[in-house]
Each structure stands twice: as structure tokens, then as C-alpha cells.
Amino acid sequence: xxxxFRAYDxxxxxxxxxxxxxxxxxxxxxxxxxxxxGRVLVARDPRITSEIFERAFCxxxxxxxxxxxxAGMVPIPVANFAIARGDYDAGAYVTASHNPPEYNGVRFxxxxxxxxxxxxxxxxxxxxxxxxxxxxxxxxxxxxxxxxEQVLREYEDYLLARLSLERELKxxxxxxxxxxxxxxxxxxxxxxxxVTTLNAQPDGTFPGRKSEPSAESLVDLAKTVAGIGAAFxxxxxxxxxxxxxxxxxxxxxxxxxxxxxIAREILREKGKxxxxxxxxxxxxxxxxxxxHGGEVRRVRVGDVFVCEAIKKYGAVxxxxxxxxxxxxxxxxxxxxxxxxxxxxxxxxRQGEKLSTLVDEIPSYPKLHxxxxxxxxxxxxxxxxxxxxxxxKGYTLDLTDGARIIFEDxxxxxxxxxxxxxxxxxxxxxxxxxxKELLRLVERELEExxxxxx
Numbered sequence: 001x002x003x004x005f006r007a008y009d010x011x012x013x014x015x016x017x018x019x020x021x022x023x024x025x026x027x028x029x030x031x032x033x034x035x036x037x038g039r040v041l042v043a044r045d046p047r048i049t050s051e052i053f054e055r056a057f058c059x060x061x062x063x064x065x066x067x068x069x070x071a072g073m074v075p076i077p078v079a080n081f082a083i084a085r086g087d088y089d090a091g092a093y094v095t096a097s098h099n100p101p102e103y104n105g106v107r108f109x110x111x112x113x114x115x116x117x118x119x120x121x122x123x124x125x126x127x128x129x130x131x132x133x134x135x136x137x138x139x140x141x142x143x144x145x146x147x148x149e150q151v152l153r154e155y156e157d158y159l160l161a162r163l164s165l166e167r168e169l170k171x172x173x174x175x176x177x178x179x180x181x182x183x184x185x186x187x188x189x190x191x192x193x194x195v196t197t198l199n200a201q202p203d204g205t206f207p208g209r210k211s212e213p214s215a216e217s218l219v220d221l222a223k224t225v226a227g228i229g230a231a232f233x234x235x236x237x238x239x240x241x242x243x244x245x246x247x248x249x250x251x252x253x254x255x256x257x258x259x260x261x262i263a264r265e266i267l268r269e270k271g272k273x274x275x276x277x278x279x280x281x282x283x284x285x286x287x288x289x290x291x292h293g294g295e296v297r298r299v300r301v302g303d304v305f306v307c308e309a310i311k312k313y314g315a316v317x318x319x320x321x322x323x324x325x326x327x328x329x330x331x332x333x334x335x336x337x338x339x340x341x342x343x344x345x346x347x348x349r350q351g352e353k354l355s356t357l358v359d360e361i362p363s364y365p366k367l368h369x370x371x372x373x374x375x376x377x378x379x380x381x382x383x384x385x386x387x388x389x390x391x392k393g394y395t396l397d398l399t400d401g402a403r404i405i406f407e408d409x410x411x412x413x414x415x416x417x418x419x420x421x422x423x424x425x426x427x428x429x430x431x432x433x434x435k436e437l438l439r440l441v442e443r444e445l446e447e448x449x450x451x452x453x
Contacts, residue, residue: 003375004105005124007417008115008304011096011105014049018104020056026106027060028134029127030092031141033119036065036133038089041146043071043079045095045179045239046202049104054094057106061092062143065135072148073202075179075240077335078155080113084331085154098212098237099418101205113333115304152183156190162330163341165192165348172196172233172246173340174221176211177203180240184337191341192348196228211237213244213323215252226250231347232354234340241303242323243336245343247354256282257361259319261354262339264292265346266316266329273316276309278302279400279412280321280425284362300400302417303334321425364409365434366427371445373422378415382422384448385413404440411437413444 004012012018044050058068083091091109108116175181181200199208209217213235225233233246245253272293277285278301299309318326325339397403401414409428428434
């Protein structure tokens with residue numbers, strides 16, 4: 001049970017690790033954390049179990065005295081927007097993000113729509129302590145059903161008042177049977193795009209493709225973009241907080257390159273500014289952003305930590321390799337629908353093909369590999385790796401896990417915040433050097449896991 005509480009959410013297999021009873025107790029713990037008062041907006045993704053989880057969670061939440069406002073099935077950036085723009089003290093979103101359909105959970109939100117970090121540990125402590133603040137029967141919270149169409153319309157109006165296309169573009173949007181399907185196509189059409197959709201019908205079994213957008217899961221998107229001559233394609237995950245782009249040639253575009261294209265446009269408008277990138281991002285981010293008057297700040301992986309860094313440094317843009325993008329001029333949380341529309345706006349104004357802009361940015365060989373490691377031991381294994389690397393005299397950045405720095409590249413090992421894995425990211429000036437660094441991290445992992453056994 002302890003391991004359903006992750007670094008920035010609660011997540012597990014429904015009716016195995018997470019049941020309706022557990023969801024209700026999480027709601028009671030959250031309401032207790034909030035002091036049993038205030039207004040909380042709750043929304044959900046389209047997973048089969050999301051409505052069950054939502055109802056149980058909200059019942060627990062209202063039992064503490066909190067007033068609950070249910071926004072229904074909308075994308076998480078829309079829910080975040082509604083929380084931030086409305087008179088709400090906090091929020092919650094029922095989702096397991098890009099995980100397979102059997103998973104579910106909940107993410108807590110602050111009044112500005114950003115997620116919790118250290119506060120999650122406090123909710124966890126209340127949950128396991130079991131000392132819930134339950135209201136008298138006559139003082140329990142109200143449960144108010146909002147109109148999802150109104151929530152979506154307010155979000156659409158906000159984006160369209162500030163972004164539009166200077167010329168018509170043909171775009172392909174792959175919603176992955178997720179929440180993006182209820183808003184993304186309509187926003188693009190109203191902005192002036194010709195839209196072709198894939199997997200547009202929300203379906204919690206994700207029949208069209210895996211929920212996580214990747215080169216492997218976006219094959220149909222790539223073929224469609226190239227086949228109809230679209231300007232680009234966008235593939236979203238289940239709750240629509242991630243987006244992976246495909247260029248006009250049908251190639252999946254490196255996350256950092258899309259981030260650089262958008263960031264340098266923002267820097268052109270502002271003259272200078274800070275750009276946030278997580279520790280996994282390529283070295284091309286520093287190289288390209290500095291050329292356009294920007295400064296890069298590296299932070300640990302996780303959208304909630306990026307949000308905190310945006311506030312701390314007054315950043316103008318932020319990106320994560322996991323396909324999260326942030327445009328603080330609009331709001332401090334990640335929003336892939338906003339970013340997709342911003343990219344379309346840039347292309348419509350510049351008249352350049354996305355493939356041309358992408359190819360102008362250099363690339364270095366890069367590799368990502370996941371190593372299974374039980375949730376119960378992964379952090380201990382990581383500590384042993386760090387100790388070993390220090391003893392061997394490597395230059396390290398310990399912002400998140402261990403980033404081993406060399407003149408011709410780097411290798412990062414970090415425990416996953418959401419899965420029983422230790423993730424490796426490696427970048428170097430040559431493919432051979434990437435392979436050498438992979439062998440290095442594999443040796444360190446084997447040694448550290450061997451000591452556990």
C-alpha cells in the first residue's frame with residue numbers, strides 16, 4: 001500500500017492496489033489535510049474505473065466538510081485551468097496518466113492548478129495514520145455537479161482569444177482515445193486549422209494504441225501526416241498532459257527540438273528569459289537557448305517540480321523529455337493543447353516546414369533504457385550507485401538521481417517516480433561513446449543490485 005503514494009500522485013492497479021474503499025480513504029485524508037473546509041474542484045480522465053474512483057474519492061472528501069465540485073471528464077490542463085480561474089481552494093484529478101488501462105489514481109492540485117510535491121507526503125502520513133477529520137452528519141460538504149461543456153468552453157475561449165493561425169494549416173491529432181478528444185479538435189478548427197483526427201472517441205480501454213505517445217505507438221499518426229501532406233501531427237496521452245509531435249515528413253520529433261523552436265520564439269518576443277529543462281534533456285537545450293538570449297536552469301524530473309522552478313526563476317518556458325511543455329504566459333502548469341496551438345501559430349506565421357526547423361537544430365546520439373527494480377528497493381539501490389560513483393571520483397550532478405558528466409557526453413541514472421524502474425538516459429558525441437557509457441551504467445546497476453541480494 002505504501003508504494004501507491006508516488007512522488008507527485010497516488011497510483012496503482014485498480015481493485016488490486018487501489019479499491020473504491022482506498023479511494024474514499026484517500027479522499028478523507030485529503031480533506032483532513034485541507035482542514036475539512038473550502039471548495040475543491042475534481043475532474044477525471046476517461047478510464048473505465050475513473051468514475052468509480054472519483055465518486056468514492058469525492059464521498060470521502062465531502063465527509064470531512066469540504067465542498068466538492070465535479071467537472072466531469074475533461075483533460076487535466078482544462079481541470080487545472082478551471083481550478084486556477086475559479087474560486088477554488090484546491091483541486092484533484094482522477095487519472096493514471098500514461099499508464100496502462102488497469103491503473104488508476106489521483107493527483108492533488110493547488111489553487112493555481114499546479115501539483116503537490118512535499119504536500120503529498122503529508123497526505124500520505126494522514127492516510128496511514130487514519131486519524132481523519134470527519135464532519136458532523138449535518139456539516140458534511142456539498143457535492144455540486146458542474147457542466148463540463150461550460151468548463152471546456154471557458155478554456156477554449158481563453159486560448160482562442162490569444163492564439164490563432166495566420167494561414168490555414170492541415171494538422172492530424174491523435175487523441176489516443178483519451179481526454180484530449182473532447183476539446184483539442186474543436187480548438188484547432190476554431191483557430192483556423194483543417195483537422196484530421198485519430199482515436200478521437202474517449203475510451204478507457206485505449207483500443208486505438210497505448211496511452212503513452214511514443215515512436216512505437218504513433219506509427220499510424222506518422223503515416224497519416226505524411227500521407228495527407230499535413231503540417232504536423234500531435235499525439236496525446238490519456239489525460240492530455242503529454243504530447244509527442246510528428247513533422248511533415250512523418251518523423252517523430254525529439255521533445256527538446258520542439259521545445260527549442262517554441263522557446264526561441266518566446267525569447268524573440270521578450271528579448272531574454274529563463275528556460276527550465278529537466279536533467280534528462282539534451283545538451284542541445286543549453287547550446288540553442290543561449291544562442292537566442294536565454295538561460296537554462298536544470299531541475300529534477302516531474303511536472304510538479306518544473307512548476308515550482310517556473311515560479312522560483314520567473315521562467316518564460318519549460319520542457320521535459322517526457323513530453324511535458326509549459327508556457328507560463330498563459331498558466332504555470334503544463335498544457336500540451338496550448339503548446340500544439342502555439343506551434344501551429346508559429347508555423348502559420350513563419351511559413352517554414354516543421355521538418356526544416358527541426359533539421360536546423362543539431363542532434364547528438366541519445367539512448368533511453370529502463371531497468372526493472374522493485375519499488376521497495378529502487379531508492380536504496382540508487383543510493384548505493386551514488387556512493388560507488390563518488391568513491392570512483394566521477395563528476396556528478398545529483399539534482400535527480402546521478403548524472404555522470406564527461407567532456408564528450410553524460411549518463412543519468414534515476415529511480416522512476418511512477419514505476420518499479422531505474423531509468424537510464426545517455427547522450428554523447430558518438431554512438432560508440434553512448435555504448436561505452438551504457439556499459440558503465442549497467443555495471444554500476446549490477447553491482448548495486450547484487451549487494452541488495
